[in-house]
Amino acid sequence: MEGSVVVIGGGIAGIQTSLDLTELGFKVYLVERNPSIGGRMAQLDKTFPTNDCSLCILAPKMVEVFRNPNIELMTYHEVKKVEGKPGDFTVTVLKKPRYIDETKCKGCGDCAAKCPKIEVPNVFDMNLGKRKSIYIPFPQAVPPIYVIDPEICLKLTKGVCGVCEKVCQAEAIDYEQKPQEIKLTVGAIVAATGFDMPAEELTSRWGYQYENVVSALEYERILCASGPFDGRVLRPSDQEEPEKIAFIQCAGSRDLHENIPYCSSVCCMYTAKEAIITKEHSENSNCYVFRHDIRAYGKNFYEFTQRAQKDYGVQYFQTKVSTVVEDHETKDLMIHYEDLKTGKFNDFHANLVVLATPLVPSKGTEELAQVLGVEVDKYHFFKEKSFFNKCLSSKDGMFLCGFCQGPKDIPETVADASGVASQVANLLNSVKYTEIKEKVFEVPEMEVKITDEPRIGVLVCHCGINIGKYVDVSGVVEYVEKLPYVVHCEANLYSCSPDSQARIKEVIQEKNLNRFIVASCTPRTHEALFQETCQEAGLNKYLFEMVNIRDQCSWVHMGDNEGATAKAKDLIRMAVAKARLLKPLTEASLDITPTALIIGGGVTGMTAALNIANQGFKAYKVEKEDKLGGNLNNLNVLYPIQEDAAILLNVIQDKVKKHKNIEIFLKSQIKDVKGFIGNYNVSIAMNKKSQGLKIGTIIVATGAQELKPNGDFQYNKKNKNIITQLELEQKLKEKDKSWLDNIKRVTTILCVDARQKEGITYCSNVCCGVSIKNVSILKELRPDLEIVVLYRDIQMAKKEFEEYYRERRKDAIFLRYDLDQIPTISKKGGKSEKYDIKVFDTNLQDEIEFETDLIILSTPMIPADNLDELAKMLKVPLDKNGFFLEAHVKLRPLDFATDGIFLAGCAQWPKNIQDSISQANGAAGRASRFLSAKTIKTSGLIAEVNPERCIGCGKCESVCPYNAIEIKEASMEFEDVSLVLKKSFINSALCKGCGTCAATCPNGAISVKHYDFDQIFAMIETYLLD
Amino acid sequence: MSKAKKKAKQKEEWTPELLVFCCNWCSYAGADLAGVSRFQYPPNMRIIRVMCSGRVDPTFVLKALKDGADGVLITGCHIGDCHYISGNEYTRDRFKKLHEIIIKQLGIDGKRVRLEWVSASEGKRFADLITEFTNQIKELGPLKVF
């Protein structure tokens, strides 16, 4: 068995999987066929529903991958062959020639600047911008290494030019590079190959052939501040600001003519987002969305689409678009469509059209499937082994993550990624940590006392000509040499090269330096490298300081050498002033109790417990009811696989009950939680007894429940045949079906008490599916039954759901109603349960009245009861709807902001069983990272309280986002008395070092290490006064 | 700035001295992107990096003004994007109070101290912001309060 994993695809799916895998103790080879990781997410401008800047949240993860010693980043590589079996695969990877020596390229860009102007469309900008033949895909690319396009490079095609070789001072250009084959032996393989948006494959009726019709991904680049138009909304034909922008949803998805039967799942949301951002960018623009259904599949998504309309004035039309035609003169577009609300055909004139075109498996998926020997489904996505575990491929030891398995958004992908990592850990449990390298420093750390006189060394980088051309480096060196406490200063060509690292170590030791400064590029990418070099020389890494004289100096003052040089001098002087005051910091290590507590005994909680237990850790399960299973106990059949819920329940339950590492507490409740990550003391109450547990991490899987309508739609005791969907499930579960005997017509009403203007405003995502399933179950039981479904939109956003729905459409009559005219029910006279329903069908634009014998109300899921109490005990937040609130909706869907506590399943948001299981595995993965590590290291960059100055006011406690601060009583010794006073305490295990507490403290009692008051004051002073 | 130095400078063409605080995650990255994209701006500002805009203690700003800065710019992630969840919200609230003190109690033109959000992809905006801020301070002239 091998303790390493190949992850194929470097988008957010692959990135997250890789990061989690290393934390679980596995070495990762991250193979990406493009020159940079980042994938589709790097191309997005913002992300819904928070409109976070996409690259802002992704780039730190990309850098983390780059720096991780246990991830071997293989960009511009492709997987060619796979042999072997789970635990022992041999993977042959092809390294494509970049024609650049990766070990030498510094990413400075001198080559591209001089490369003759033969330009081709920039793929990263969806071909809207241009790039040279030597290029970096985008400025934040990881690795920051250039690549030559062999198709257009003059040297490679015609043997002339060679300019890049001449200008590259790092001598990194290598026209002789050849493709190379590399063999890897690994224990598991993860496919995370994502999607494409090939708008050019659409039929011409969508008008993509016209200049001013763009795909949504192209539009993302248009919106992006670093995109081809610098974030100005311009249309491609004339670079004018369009006044009327039309967004067409379902442009090819859910469309049998286009051969894309499924719903792409994310388009409703990104369309709303793009429209909102358009309005933010250019106030004068008007946005129109041509929609079919609204399928906002995710937490608070539906409200986001409503906000687009209400707060931003985006106009939505419920339509079917038939054609888009260009006006040849103005290059404007005419959209011909059917208004589904009036049934009339109309024309709409727009200046720019954005198409939400289908998202399909990325090019090459099928070839890769053959290489891996795994199956694809009928839509050409990788096929999952079972509906209940979408992360397992058809072949053991090979896993699927993200969009390559089926349409899903970023949080789902991230949850999948953590789930995949944990399942790999289950498979390769016996070889955990066998291939991980822990960095050990041979030179012991030298002791640096605060009283020692500072001996500062400074290295000033030329960065080829990137700094040297604009900053007088030798002048700077001369200047810096004379600054107080500077013992040594020298310049070099490239500070980041391996020989420079050797040189840094040499000077530190030779000159006995106790502080070191590098003035070069940005600490965001290079600080860690230099810190490590310092550590290798025995210098505490917090005694290092970096100065940015390239990205924030020479590159932005290219026409002003004098100004740039003066600025570089100032910046280094400021750093020297700070460096004097730097203190060596320690990273405390904290033991983790190797146990997990899982709150909730439903399918989510059981899956999470099993996952953790299989990794060899003790899992405690607490369930308030007298049996495991949660909502699954009430369900009859599971869609879309039409399997008995009891089968799944029994299988999982059996495993849980038999597992030696799982201890179950039924009829139990959490009474108290004390402590923090790794060291919780939890007390559990079970029928009058109580028990204390020592817990390392906690997973919240408390589920959700069905809303019982509060008298609405005549739901009351008197009307026996007006029931909820869950009540129907229970009836269907019974053997005796005589209750169906006298029923001729059944009516299902969707969105009862959901998607309202007030109260429950959200779409609970799962009710449509359940209702449609039950339509077919009823029909199977009684083929003569007449079924009517009253709906607003049909929410069937998963890969196979659209077809599931399409197949069942014939089983019932579907009438569409509007929130402004909800159906009314009145009971008929007489003893029998018969009702009259009146509904205004918006498709027919007519009121319809009919009689029915059974009414099924489909209501949303709401949070479980009494979550408030639990939330308080755990010190984690609830959202406005009462579900638990995750740390970050996009990239940390399963974490709480407080380290050590995780969430999964319906506790976070209503979801189906597939997603609940995926999240359960994901949360187990997130939690077991800590359990596997056994200890955690706290950062040195944390805040610290000076108890003498602290007045115990508690302001710091109230602003800390991580619950790291607690006001406690402490006895303080004064000259002759000892008093018990309130003081603030910062838990170093939880503190993230943001420093907000320090800036809030009215008494200056909190210092932030490495960014302390005296250090920043010294920088200010030296800048302005020296 | 020492008086002598300031005087000497006044004789030549006066250029303001500006201090900019950037948070490590978004605005510092935005400033880097300005560089990577080679967007040019005037060189008379110095950046101090802190982990979060929430770290920027009002005393930092007051000290800078006292020591002779002609303008101070605090930058951070856009609201909602803060790497520390809500740090910038506190920055915003604190800044409101600080701004009032600066204008009302110290009688300094409010335009000299600003709070702006810059994302990691807003390189252009960062450059434009610095240019605009510099011009604004140039118009206001040297700060002569202390």
Ligand code: FES
């Ligand atoms: S991290 Fe940027 S403002 Fe908090």
